[in-house]
Amino acid sequence: MQNFEYASPTTLHDALALLASKWGETDVLAGGTDEISLMKDFLHTPKRVVNIKGVKELGGIGRTAQGLRIGATATFDELASNASIHSEYPSLHSAVMGVTSPQIRNMGTAGGDLCQRPRCWYFRRGFGLLGMQDGKSLVPNGDNRYHSIFGNGPAYFVNPSSLAPALIALGAKVKLVSPSGQRVVPLEKFFVSPQSESTRETALLPNEILTEIEVPAARGIKNATYEVRHKEALDWPLVTASVALQMSGSTVGQAHVVLGHVAPTPWVATEAQSALVGKALSPDVIEQAAKAAVAGAQPLSGNSYKVKLAIVAVKRALLEASGRA
Amino acid sequence: MANTPDYHWPPMDKRRVMGKRISRLDGIAKSTGAAKYNSDLKPDGMLYGALLSSPYAHAKVKSVDTSAAEKLPGVTAVRVVAPAGTELQWAGAEIAYLAARTEEIANDAVRLIKVDYEVLPHLVNEEDLSKVGNRARPSGEQVTGDTEKAFQEADAIVEGNYGIPVITHCCLEPHGQTIAINGDKAEYWPSTQNVYGIAGDIGRALSIPVANVHVHMDYMGGGFGSKFPADAWGIQSAQLSKESGGKPVKLFLDRATELTIAGNRPSVFSKVKVAGKKDGTLTAWQSETWSTGGVGGGGLTAGQLFPYVFLGVPNRRLNHTAVSTNTAASRAWRAPNHPQVCYITCSALEDLAAKLNMDPLDFFVKNIGYAPEARREIYKYQFQKAAELMDWKKNWHPRGDSAQGPVKRGLGLALSTWGGAGHASTCKTTIHPDASVEVELATQDLGTGTRTMVAMIAAETFGLPLSAIKVKLGDNSYPNSGGSGGSTTIGGVTSSTRKAAVNALQKLFETVAASLSVTPDDLEAVDGRISVKGNPEKGMSFQMACQKLGVNSISEMGANVPQQAPQEGLNTGGVAGVQMADVSVDIETGIVRMNRLVAVQDCGLVVNPKTAESQVFGACIMSVCGALMEERIMDQQIGRVLNPDMEFYKLAGIGDIGEILVHMDIREENDKRGVIGLGEPCAIGGIAAIGNAVANAIGVRVQRVPLTPMRVLSALEGRTA
Numbered sequence A: 001m002q003n004f005e006y007a008s009p010t011t012l013h014d015a016l017a018l019l020a021s022k023w024g025e026t027d028v029l030a031g032g033t034d035e036i037s038l039m040k041d042f043l044h045t046p047k048r049v050v051n052i053k054g055v056k057e058l059g060g061i062g063r064t065a066q067g068l069r070i071g072a073t074a075t076f077d078e079l080a081s082n083a084s085i086h087s088e089y090p091s092l093h094s095a096v097m098g099v100t101s102p103q104i105r106n107m108g109t110a111g112g113d114l115c116q117r118p119r120c121w122y123f124r125r126g127f128g129l130l131g132m133q134d135g136k137s138l139v140p141n142g143d144n145r146y147h148s149i150f151g152n153g154p155a156y157f158v159n160p161s162s163l164a165p166a167l168i169a170l171g172a173k174v175k176l177v178s179p180s181g182q183r184v185v186p187l188e189k190f191f192v193s194p195q196s197e198s199t200r201e202t203a204l205l206p207n208e209i210l211t212e213i214e215v216p217a218a219r220g221i222k223n224a225t226y227e228v229r230h231k232e233a234l235d236w237p238l239v240t241a242s243v244a245l246q247m248s249g250s251t252v253g254q255a256h257v258v259l260g261h262v263a264p265t266p267w268v269a270t271e272a273q274s275a276l277v278g279k280a281l282s283p284d285v286i287e288q289a290a291k292a293a294v295a296g297a298q299p300l301s302g303n304s305y306k307v308k309l310a311i312v313a314v315k316r317a318l319l320e321a322s323g324r325a
Numbered sequence B: 001m002a003n004t005p006d007y008h009w010p011p012m013d014k015r016r017v018m019g020k021r022i023s024r025l026d027g028i029a030k031s032t033g034a035a036k037y038n039s040d041l042k043p044d045g046m047l048y049g050a051l052l053s054s055p056y057a058h059a060k061v062k063s064v065d066t067s068a069a070e071k072l073p074g075v076t077a078v079r080v081v082a083p084a085g086t087e088l089q090w091a092g093a094e095i096a097y098l099a100a101r102t103e104e105i106a107n108d109a110v111r112l113i114k115v116d117y118e119v120l121p122h123l124v125n126e127e128d129l130s131k132v133g134n135r136a137r138p139s140g141e142q143v144t145g146d147t148e149k150a151f152q153e154a155d156a157i158v159e160g161n162y163g164i165p166v167i168t169h170c171c172l173e174p175h176g177q178t179i180a181i182n183g184d185k186a187e188y189w190p191s192t193q194n195v196y197g198i199a200g201d202i203g204r205a206l207s208i209p210v211a212n213v214h215v216h217m218d219y220m221g222g223g224f225g226s227k228f229p230a231d232a233w234g235i236q237s238a239q240l241s242k243e244s245g246g247k248p249v250k251l252f253l254d255r256a257t258e259l260t261i262a263g264n265r266p267s268v269f270s271k272v273k274v275a276g277k278k279d280g281t282l283t284a285w286q287s288e289t290w291s292t293g294g295v296g297g298g299g300l301t302a303g304q305l306f307p308y309v310f311l312g313v314p315n316r317r318l319n320h321t322a323v324s325t326n327t328a329a330s331r332a333w334r335a336p337n338h339p340q341v342c343y344i345t346c347s348a349l350e351d352l353a354a355k356l357n358m359d360p361l362d363f364f365v366k367n368i369g370y371a372p373e374a375r376r377e378i379y380k381y382q383f384q385k386a387a388e389l390m391d392w393k394k395n396w397h398p399r400g401d402s403a404q405g406p407v408k409r410g411l412g413l414a415l416s417t418w419g420g421a422g423h424a425s426t427c428k429t430t431i432h433p434d435a436s437v438e439v440e441l442a443t444q445d446l447g448t449g450t451r452t453m454v455a456m457i458a459a460e461t462f463g464l465p466l467s468a469i470k471v472k473l474g475d476n477s478y479p480n481s482g483g484s485g486g487s488t489t490i491g492g493v494t495s496s497t498r499k500a501a502v503n504a505l506q507k508l509f510e511t512v513a514a515s516l517s518v519t520p521d522d523l524e525a526v527d528g529r530i531s532v533k534g535n536p537e538k539g540m541s542f543q544m545a546c547q548k549l550g551v552n553s554i555s556e557m558g559a560n561v562p563q564q565a566p567q568e569g570l571n572t573g574g575v576a577g578v579q580m581a582d583v584s585v586d587i588e589t590g591i592v593r594m595n596r597l598v599a600v601q602d603c604g605l606v607v608n609p610k611t612a613e614s615q616v617f618g619a620c621i622m623s624v625c626g627a628l629m630e631e632r633i634m635d636q637q638i639g640r641v642l643n644p645d646m647e648f649y650k651l652a653g654i655g656d657i658g659e660i661l662v663h664m665d666i667r668e669e670n671d672k673r674g675v676i677g678l679g680e681p682c683a684i685g686g687i688a689a690i691g692n693a694v695a696n697a698i699g700v701r702v703q704r705v706p707l708t709p710m711r712v713l714s715a716l717e718g719r720t721a
């Protein structure tokens, strides 16, 4: 780890003032479950680390007129024990519960989960976000069992956040604040597939802090998340699917189907959504929607199994959602 | 001494300590953190060691410039171990070691070392033999009988490819040590399986008398075969200490280095053809195998061991090829060769049973005549016992669970064997006038319970409670008791302890016999008393007996000498075990869940059923990891390990292991064989049993482990994974 200056401000204003406008100069520290590893591996070498856990206004989970506000520093543990999330957003609840390590649940934060860096093993071994060697991506000819099946490069990593697909399906937005002001961005737009090594995988600017997540009310919205995880113990999902269905009578009025761990961003499965709208949730419709979810998938040499997993995840998430009131 | 004392183990029904379910003596200390491992130590003035290793799988060092590192304030010594001209043969090979006042300075200094490399071509993957070029080293064909004829006359033939990859030891406490060299003296705190022998490595490397190298290790966090030598990190840390004014230098490998260079188990891949008769008789085995254990090839003997315990099969044709890869060297891994050979053998035989429409339980029992005679009956008994615990006859079905829904259940089995006779061991037992008893031996407790076993044997022999015995181990100033490898420790230490204790007791008898007007041979030590055999009233407390020693203590030695051990009967070798697995496989996700793993294991005389079961539990968990999750993943493009971490080097957690049912095969006839090692044999068969259970559940063979969703789904699709 490179030496750094450590700051622990107590107001958002002070925190923002401590951030530089260039990546690499400063880093935000939340729970540190990813940040510290990035620093130890010299993937991040900030000159200053700004701890935001002391900033009270960034914490907490509460109901608002529109729905739910999740503070950036709310931990997985707070999310897990929140009654509203449990009853109204089962999709988010089960995504939270999927992170089975008590240590990570105690330390890891909602904001950190959305801002964490990809786990691509080429990135983590120092070959850059795109995993390049001699101007060529290492992923297509390498071991890509955990890589993307959508997106077609140049980025092949998968977005690691398991909260993001659930939140996107629920229509969440994030508030990003910088010294020059604030913007509210639909979470779906927050994630981007970088086209070059010098760009990042989120819309976050170096001197911005993700302060909160706004989740619209979900009363009456059938929602569920299904994660395919190899292990019960702490593990990364192979594929996840989150669905949120607004019913109109016995048919689907609006559908949101979002896959995780399949692309450099959470993947909105538009064809699956179309396959659901206007239909009753029969087993056939579910089956068809699940198949439609992988339309356009382009698996790499070693991960066509993830296409199958994506179908199963969508099917099972829909079945679970359809069983809900 | 009048005549040789009787060292025999007391008969089963006379034992008061041995054979009891006793919790390990250091359990509380370990679970509360009171136990200090050598990696926890921080002696005064300690310096931190660090190392620079090669990022390339194969390269020649053109130059190494350490000047900037040396100038960094706080750095006390820098040593280059791969100077210009050195050919580095794997990523992770060490180039330089250094010591500094703090860990941070040490790590910063490592990054200041500049190395120029000439990068050379490398090979890191061996699974596809057609791609290894001139790295293949065939070891010649071995033929017994006439396989061609046997295949012609067979009622059924199956051909299959089975593979089991390189995995690492992944010790919870990484390799390393703290060491201080002052003049010609060394104080050395390593994490080792070899407390006595490891001193020699340091002595030789630093040209100091081995007797001056003082090794200490009270506890250790896993070795599994990988922690015998001092290693470069030990020797270089010693040199760094010497060059830093004798301050202790601590260097324990970080996780990535631990998983990359500190040992691994060779892979074995295979093409197997087996033949059998309608009645289930196995008639021929033919295998082409290849494996890697690093640049040296390695895993050579594995190819000669087929078909595992069925070595008596009349027709065999074996071909093995070692593949030299640019990966770190393999080391002994809990039952060297056995898990791999067992996995491939039991998979192929289960496939043959399936082809013959036979229950594999019947098939294996039918062919048990090919196993060494001494173990045939034990296997039969164990198969029956395991089948009972698994309710095999009720739960087994022919290949492919026909149940509705995506979750398929299946059963599988395997059998295993190992040697495990006691190694050479010497022990000193002292009875003090205050009736305290000390047992000293330079062995080590790897977490297996050695400390507890030694105390139990002494307590049994002296007729004292466990609490009266003080066991001193983990220090090479005690009598040599050998390294802990090959499951040889328990046989060695229990035998030497028994003999030392009997010898000491004999001296105590000689001291007190006259006062009871009997001869020493008339005495026995039972329930804290020394009394006349058959007349317990006539005697005195152990305490009182010891008071008669005046100011002198009794110190006696005992030795286990492997060549003599079979006649003495305290320990022997050769064990049998049977494993059965019950799994559920979700054929839509490819995820395998353990329902139950049954292990029936013999290890001769079981000193402590509770700690023995613990060994087997641990081994079963390792088997679940090896069967379902664990593999070292190498990338041919960068020549490096892709998963030297605890995220993608996957190991099972509590939720993944299912129910584990252990039955120690404790019977009079096994007990008579004396004490036999257990650590390794129980770590062999689980992978094969689980693999077979998966094949039974889903109706197709997944060719190689670990049985990940990727491989299970590919197998179901009819492709190879």
Ligand SMILES: Cc1cc2nc3c(=O)[nH]c(=O)nc-3n(C[C@H](O)[C@H](O)[C@H](O)COP(=O)(O)OP(=O)(O)OC[C@H]3O[C@@H](n4cnc5c(N)ncnc54)[C@H](O)[C@@H]3O)c2cc1C
Pocket: A027, A028, A029, A030, A031, A032, A033, A034, A035, A036, A052, A072, A073, A098, A099, A104, A107, A108, A109, A110, A111, A112, A113, A114, A115, A116, A117, A160, A161, A162, A163, A204, A208, A209, A210, A211, A234, A235, A236, A237, B646, B647
């Ligand atoms: C073995 C393992 C398995 C895991 N499995 C899962 C899993 O299944 N699903 C899953 O979702 N996660 C998983 N995690 C990841 C874990 O959830 C994240 O590390 C955690 O959520 C990050 O939160 P944090 O508060 O610790 O962030 P930090 O480590 O503090 O920060 C992570 C990054 O985000 C930036 N950052 C943090 N907060 C903000 C903010 N408010 N504004 C701007 N930037 C910010 C930091 O600068 C840093 O770059 C796993 C982690 C491990 C080690």
